[in-house]
Amino acid sequence: MLRSRRSDYFAAAVLVAPFIAIFGWMFIYPTIQMVQLSFTKSPLIGAGEWIGFDNYVRMFEDRLFWTAVWNTAYFVLLTVIPGTAVALGIALMVSRLKGWTQSLILAMFFLPYILPVTVVHLIWDWMLNLQFGIAQYLIEPLAGKRVNVWRTTPWFMPMAALLTIWWTNGFSILLFLAGLRNIPRELYEAAQLDGGTRWQIFSKITWPLIWPVTALCLTIQLILQLKIFDQVYLFAQGGRTNATMVLVQYIYEQAFQKNAGGYAATIAVALFVIVVVASVLNYQFLRARDLGK
Amino acid sequence: MTDTTASRTTEVHHRRKRFDVGGVLLTILTILCAAIWFFPIYWSVMTTFKAEDEAVRPGFAPLPEAFNLESYAYIIQHSSMPIWYVNSTITSVAVTVIVVFVAACAGYAISQLRFPGRNLLWYIVLASFMVPVSALIVNHFVIIAGVRLLNTHAGIILPMLISPVTVIVYKQFFDGVPRDFREAAVVDGANEFQLLFRIFLPMNWGITTALAIITFIGAWNSFLWPFLAVQNERMMTVTVGITAVQDAFGVYYARLLAGAVLASLPVALAYLLFQKRVTQAITLSAGIKG
Numbered sequence: 001m002l003r004s005r006r007s008d009y010f011a012a013a014v015l016v017a018p019f020i021a022i023f024g025w026m027f028i029y030p031t032i033q034m035v036q037l038s039f040t041k042s043p044l045i046g047a048g049e050w051i052g053f054d055n056y057v058r059m060f061e062d063r064l065f066w067t068a069v070w071n072t073a074y075f076v077l078l079t080v081i082p083g084t085a086v087a088l089g090i091a092l093m094v095s096r097l098k099g100w101t102q103s104l105i106l107a108m109f110f111l112p113y114i115l116p117v118t119v120v121h122l123i124w125d126w127m128l129n130l131q132f133g134i135a136q137y138l139i140e141p142l143a144g145k146r147v148n149v150w151r152t153t154p155w156f157m158p159m160a161a162l163l164t165i166w167w168t169n170g171f172s173i174l175l176f177l178a179g180l181r182n183i184p185r186e187l188y189e190a191a192q193l194d195g196g197t198r199w200q201i202f203s204k205i206t207w208p209l210i211w212p213v214t215a216l217c218l219t220i221q222l223i224l225q226l227k228i229f230d231q232v233y234l235f236a237q238g239g240r241t242n243a244t245m246v247l248v249q250y251i252y253e254q255a256f257q258k259n260a261g262g263y264a265a266t267i268a269v270a271l272f273v274i275v276v277v278a279s280v281l282n283y284q285f286l287r288a289r290d291l292g293k
Numbered sequence: 294m295t296d297t298t299a300s301r302t303t304e305v306h307h308r309r310k311r312f313d314v315g316g317v318l319l320t321i322l323t324i325l326c327a328a329i330w331f332f333p334i335y336w337s338v339m340t341t342f343k344a345e346d347e348a349v350r351p352g353f354a355p356l357p358e359a360f361n362l363e364s365y366a367y368i369i370q371h372s373s374m375p376i377w378y379v380n381s382t383i384t385s386v387a388v389t390v391i392v393v394f395v396a397a398c399a400g401y402a403i404s405q406l407r408f409p410g411r412n413l414l415w416y417i418v419l420a421s422f423m424v425p426v427s428a429l430i431v432n433h434f435v436i437i438a439g440v441r442l443l444n445t446h447a448g449i450i451l452p453m454l455i456s457p458v459t460v461i462v463y464k465q466f467f468d469g470v471p472r473d474f475r476e477a478a479v480v481d482g483a484n485e486f487q488l489l490f491r492i493f494l495p496m497n498w499g500i501t502t503a504l505a506i507i508t509f510i511g512a513w514n515s516f517l518w519p520f521l522a523v524q525n526e527r528m529m530t531v532t533v534g535i536t537a538v539q540d541a542f543g544v545y546y547a548r549l550l551a552g553a554v555l556a557s558l559p560v561a562l563a564y565l566l567f568q569k570r571v572t573q574a575i576t577l578s579a580g581i582k583g
Contacts, residue, residue, distance in 0.1 A: 011485035012408035019399035020414075022391075022454045027421060030432035037432065044431070045438055090330075093323040096316070105323060107568065108331040114564045114571075115334075116514040116532040119553040123337045126546055132349045134336060166330070171575060178576045198315065216579060227427045230516050234536060248427050248517075255431045256521065268428040279423040 034272075037265035044261040055266035064242060065267065068250040069274075071157065075228050075246060078161035080221045084214060087169045091176030092206070106177075113170025121234040124163045125150075150235045153243045160231050160244075167231075168224070172217040179213035180206070215286040222282055226275050247271045341365070341551040348547045364551035374555060376527055377534040381559075384449045384519070384530060385512040392456045392508050393501060400463025401489045405475065415464075418457045426455060427517060434521055444525045452518050458578045459504055466500050467493055503574035506567050510560045531556040 042048030094106050127135045130148045139147050149155045191201045229248035255264035340348050342357040433452040442448030519530045535552040
């Protein structure tokens with residue numbers, strides 16, 4: 001017995017060793033190092049003197065930091081709930097279809113999700129091109145003139161949010177479809193037998209039963225969109241970035257353009273805290289709603 | 294009683310047939326929405342087949358005058374696209390193989406073995422799920438620079454190996470394997486490694502394929518870290534290359550978009566060929582049984 005337990009330990013050690021090595025080196029260690037770095041006045045590479053909480057004091061007084069916080073929050077607001085609602089709508093439409101029609105229509109909705117972000121950038125840069133973009137035919141009647149979307153601050157975030165929904169929604173659509181498939185058919189048949197309208201069936205059966213999936217999508221989207229960087233960086237490239245700055249972008253700028261490793265780490269700690277707090281609060285809120293029923 | 298139910302059923306039946314107008318309208322709406330959703334991709338792909346002067350012509354031309362492949366030929370000959378492809382392939386395949394192998398081992402140990410620290414390890418995996426890896430870019434850069442791996446394949450690969458979700462999916466799958474399999478094999482004298490590689494993994498090839506495809510797509514598409522880790526043009530991945538070196542293409546829209554199409558080709562094919570597996574991997578990684 002003792003022998004078999006010992007060989008168990010040995011096998012376990014060998015099996016988890018690669019994971020612990022990678023996780024320790026690329027995850028735990030950098031996380032500790034990040035906190036440490038945030039208390040120093042270091043350049044990106046090399047040591048710096050210990051300055052206590054100076055970076056944190058500076059951060060709270062830094063107007064650009066608060067702009068980045070605000071823009072990140074604005075972006076989250078524009079993407080998380082609207083995106084999830086759109087995904088549910090699409091999933092409801094797709095779930096009615098059958099066979100190859102369903103596969104085809106689903107593929108058309110899903111395909112953007114598997115594209116690299118730089119491709120998404122090129123596609124939408126072309127669509128919205130000031131001179132030649134085909135989307136300008138829609139923008140012109142709406143705004144009265146052609147709009148250089150990525151150089152016009154009020155247009156920037158809503159448009160970035162719109163194409164982010166276009167790009168990342170496939171994920172939520174698949175989750176909703178799986179959720180809809182799990183709702184027993186008999187419930188719908190019974191409701192139809194009772195003469196329920198489409199809206200009644202949706203609000204009395206589908207919506208309450210799909211709620212756990214909705215909550216899951218909202219949580220995943222929230223955590224994902226708080227980390228927004230790629231799209232905003234790519235579209236703001238070449239222009240003035242301050243007005244549309246988001247948090248990860250600010251970390252990037254401080255570390256790699258201003259060579260302020262210590263201060264960048266401080267902002268990274270802030271982002272870290274925001275994401276953890278948001279996911280814990282979100283979890284508690286959703287749990288409270290579930291228990292309330 | 295039976296009578297009324299029967300008459301109600303036929304009534305509903307009639308009503309459903311007559312009122313299916315609503316259903317038809319919904320289907321048309323669905324197709325319309327799908328067409329709009331897909332349009333940017335369609336339009337961009339069509340642009341790549343147009344000559345440059347044709348691409349910037351005003352108005353809406355749904356099809357090119359002739360399907361010419363000059364933009365593609367230009368990109369392949371005049372940019373580092375071929376070498377970016379090699380870089381992307383090496384790094385993405387390496388990330389996929391290592392992530393899946395390491396996660397299968399760890400997931401198996403946590404699921405099937407009892408050892409000190411097992412619960413702690415499991416909680417760390419679960420908790421790390423919500424930690425933003427993009428907050429770690431500064432320190433990843435410092436670490437990779439410290440071991441002199443910037444501008445190398447290994448440098449691109451290392452920070453992309455963190456994938457707690459893969460461990461979670463494996464652990465849950467191995468949990469579902471009936472105890473008898475394990476006991477029978479143990480009686481036959483199999484050790485843990487034989488158990489994992491001869492029984493548990495082959496039993497779950499579907500899951501391994503699904504996880505491998507989604508990991509590959511993610512690695513091929515990842516932008517932020519490969520963008521930071523490489524300055525040397527010849528070490529770039531396709532995803533970074535197509536925007537970082539626009540000079541290679543100039544302001545020629547058909548060429549730029551041809552580069553974009555080439556960059557998405559492997560992931561688009563992976564999705565279209567393994568649609569079911571991709572769906573499975575996504576629903577599993579979110580914790581839903583599809």
